[in-house]
Amino acid sequence: MKTMINVEHLTKQYKEVLAVDDLSFQVDEGEIVGLLGPNGSGKSTTINCMLSLLNFDRGTIKLFNKEMKPDAYDLKAKIGVIFQEVAVFEELTVYENIDYFCGLYIKDKSIRKQAVEEAIQLVGLEDYKKFYPKKLSGGLLRRLNIACGIAHRPTLIFLDEPTVAVDPQSRNHILDGIKQLRKNGATIVYTTHYMEEVEQLCDRVIILDKGKIIAMGTTDELKANTQIAEKVILEIHELDLEAIQKIKDLKNVADVRYNAPNLVVTYKTGKNNLVEMIDYLKTSPLHYTTIYSQRPTLNDVFLELTGKELRD
Ligand SMILES: Nc1ncnc2c1ncn2[C@@H]1O[C@H](COP(=O)(O)OP(=O)(O)OP(=O)(O)O)[C@@H](O)[C@H]1O
Ligand SMILES: [Mg+2]
Numbered sequence: 001m002k003t004m005i006n007v008e009h010l011t012k013q014y015k016e017v018l019a020v021d022d023l024s025f026q027v028d029e030g031e032i033v034g035l036l037g038p039n040g041s042g043k044s045t046t047i048n049c050m051l052s053l054l055n056f057d058r059g060t061i062k063l064f065n066k067e068m069k070p071d072a073y074d075l076k077a078k079i080g081v082i083f084q085e086v087a088v089f090e091e092l093t094v095y096e097n098i099d100y101f102c103g104l105y106i107k108d109k110s111i112r113k114q115a116v117e118e119a120i121q122l123v124g125l126e127d128y129k130k131f132y133p134k135k136l137s138g139g140l141l142r143r144l145n146i147a148c149g150i151a152h153r154p155t156l157i158f159l160d161e162p163t164v165a166v167d168p169q170s171r172n173h174i175l176d177g178i179k180q181l182r183k184n185g186a187t188i189v190y191t192t193h194y195m196e197e198v199e200q201l202c203d204r205v206i207i208l209d210k211g212k213i214i215a216m217g218t219t220d221e222l223k224a225n226t227q228i229a230e231k232v233i234l235e236i237h238e239l240d241l242e243a244i245q246k247i248k249d250l251k252n253v254a255d256v257r258y259n260a261p262n263l264v265v266t267y268k269t270g271k272n273n274l275v276e277m278i279d280y281l282k283t284s285p286l287h288y289t290t291i292y293s294q295r296p297t298l299n300d301v302f303l304e305l306t307g308k309e310l311r312d
Contacts (some may be wrong), residue, residue, distance in 0.1 A: 003026050003028055004025070004027050004155075005025070005027035005050065005063055006026050006062040007023055007025050007062075008059055008061075009023070009024055009060070010060075011056060011058035012024070012060065012211075019042045020046050021042075021210070021212045022209075022212070023042075023046060023212075024213075025057070025207075025213065029111065029187050030186075030187055031187055031188070031204060032201055032202045032204075033189050033203065033206060034192060034201065034204070034206070034207070035189060035201060035206050036195060036205050036207050036298065037193065037207060037310075038310060041156045041209050041210060041243075043161070043208060047081075047160050050158070050189075052068050052069055053070075060082065061114060061155060063075050069207045076149035078156060079156045080150045080186075081149055082162050084160040086141050086142060088141070088142075088145060089133075089268075090132065090133050090134060093132055094128050094131050094144055095116065095129040096131075097133070097144060098119050098147045098151050101148040101151060102116050102148075105152035106153075116151055117126060120147060120167045122147065122150070122177045122180055122282070123146050123173055124172060125143055125224075128140060128144075136165070137170075138171055140170065142163070143173060146162055148160070150268075153189065155185065155186055155189045156189075157186050157189070159188065159191070161192055163192065163197065175197065178190065178201060179201065190202060195298035195302075198298060199297075204217065204218055205219055206217070207302060209302075214302075214306065215301060219298060222299070223300075225301070226300055226301050226304050227304065228267070228296040229268055229295045230273060230295055230296070231266050231267070231293070231296070232264075232267070232273055233259050233265075234262070234263040234277075235265050235289045235290045235291075236262075237261045239258055239260070243284070252267050252268070252270035253266070254267055265277065265304045274292075298310065
């Protein structure tokens with residue numbers, strides 16, 4: 001397996017803020033790696049350092065096994081970047097924008113035409129080729145931004161929060177497009193603060209908080225390291241303190257939270273917790289409408305490591 005990215009001891013300080021604090025990680029060829037972290041955790045700074053767009057204070061960055069530098073044009077031609085802020089030309093149409101960015105790397109007109117058409121298809125902009133950016137919705141604009149970043153067929157792609165504030169339809173197009181890019185052989189670094197996307201998309205996750213890596217691994221590995229075995233979630237419309245206390249006293253129960261109508265019962269051990277809860281409820285006067293068991297989520301991992309929720 002080839003190593004596509006090798007970051008060692010990356011450290012970046014903006015005046016008072018230590019934005020990235022001694023990060024080390026690798027990304028292998030063909031992986032989609034998620035950089036997951038709340039606002040201000042250092043995701044964009046990490047990406048911008050990896051791309052040599054920002055100076056950093058300490059550390060080394062190798063892409064394609066070569067040191068990345070501001071003038072490493074041979075490497076840059078193989079890299080695609082989709083920035084957090086949309087950056088397209090207002091005076092060019094969708095097609096012309098993609099053609100412009102693609103043309104920075106692919107000079108042959110017929111190859112470029114094919115590459116641009118492929119990029120348009122990948123993000124589902126076939127019906128908008130002649131539109132100007134100001135006529136596009138936020139989601140379509142994000143899709144254009146992505147097409148501009150990947151049309152030259154890069155093999156290493158960085159996407160910085162490409163789905164923030166997009167409608168569900170555009171989000172699905174974007175996620176499907178990214179899966180397709182991986183199928184085509186690309187290696188992808190994907191930043192987000194949506195854990196559901198990471199679970200759906202990424203082979204491996206790096207969780208950042210305050211510029212530090214607090215956990216790294218596959219989602220299954222991260223979840224297996226939590227102390228939570230499972231959560232049983234019930235919908236109960238009326239529940240008093242006494243009833244909550246009785247549930248707290250049940251076997252294996254580690255924690256009980258009631259935010260009407262949802263009752264979340266957390267277990268750290270035990271195998272048949274759901275069955276036992278159902279048995280208990282048969283003997284109690286409580287009426288519930290739904291009950292199900294849930295494995296730990298990445299939010300639980302984050303909560304356990306930092307004491308706070310991943311989402312604001
Ligand atoms: N140009 C800058 N000057 C000073 N501080 C900065 C600058 N850019 C970022 N920071 C600070 O560095 C920290 C990391 O910011 P960064 O933008 O990398 O986080 P992020 O994880 O990408 O956040 P978001 O989810 O909001 O995009 C934050 O505390 C931020 O305020
Ligand atoms: Mg950011």
